[in-house]
Amino acid sequence: MTTLSTIGAGNIGFNVAKAAVQAGYDVVLSNSRGPETLADKVAELGERARAATVEEAAAAGDMVLVAVPLHAIDQVPGDALVGKIVIDANNYYPQRDERIQALDTNALTTSELVQAHLKAARIVKAFNHIYAAQIPTDGQPAGSDGRRALAVAGDDAEAKARVVEFLDTLGFDAVDLGPLSESWRIERDTPGYGPRMTAAELADVTAGTERIKQL
Template identity: 40%
Template sequence: MADRPVIGIFGAGKVGTALARLLVDAGYEVALSGSPRQTALDLLVSVVAPGARVRTPEELVREADVVVVAVPFGKAASVPWDAFDGKVVVDATNYWPPVDGHIAEIDADERTTSEVHAALNPDARVVKSLNHLGYHDMEDDPMPAGSPLRRALAVVGDDAEARATVARIIDDLGFDPVDGGALANGRALEPGHPAFGRELSAAELERLLAAERAVAA
């Protein structure tokens, strides 16, 4: 993988386009794929995420080194998980019943939502991150490395090298990455759990994740 991997984003909504703008500004090549029902996607991306390229799902998978899934949770299964063999895949989705409604099989599943998604393709290198801040925070909160008020973002996943890859991207975007370990630890990042939506320093986020692991043990 190159020093600056090509990033492919599934989802051209507010999260996907905000992330694309940040990545382009940080010097990354970015490809976006939106809903086939979304008309004039090329025009939309040229306005809201200039510099990003619009690609079909097949082209995006072929070109991207890192894939970000930034679609609504209920549409996550429509993403081509079977094509993600060997790819670093960032699951930025959130299951949020006030928005998604209650999904009985998810409510009954003891796994984290990212573990559920990872099971769709065991050969994908799934990392949970970029889900526990709002799209507006993505653009408002970045700070240079070393800034005392720099916000932290967690990175969890079962593949240590994949976590490190995503951590470098997060640092380039202007946030302090915190390695949260295994994918199961992503529970703390989900809506209704301690890290979701909170502005935390790296030290604060590390303590919170450690406390969550202790409770779950």
């Protein structure tokens, strides 16, 4: 992989892009207001970064990070992401996103909802449980004592393996939670959501997590 694109260039989109640039990737940022509104962020990221429309960014990325408020997921164009490895960093905050019945009833995980919208994308959940600003600062070389781990989940094994490799190049171990249906183990308000943990700690905590009742 050489190019990471982002749909959403806010806290998460920008900080994953920053970490990717540090690791030697090219990045393409996009948002809802258009590439001209991203000039300052592109300048901050330097030569490896550019901005584009959502459709152009989707086409350019070997992987595409989707990091938007969940209520905007319906506006992300599924047609532009057919066959793409899509990293889903999104979380459900009812006070921001309004109530979504399928999530309130635990009929779906957040990532299953994203997959239902982006039908032909290869969704891998990652980066949803780390504070955005820590993404470019917390990475360490493989094998470092106390290396931080991030959870991944996905139904496409090859896509998930590629995202695990990407995380490694950014300086993080990975803990595989299994398919998207198991990704509730790292959703908002779970014990693994937020704190820094090693792979052993995160695996232990997520295995013992009980599903949150949303309502």
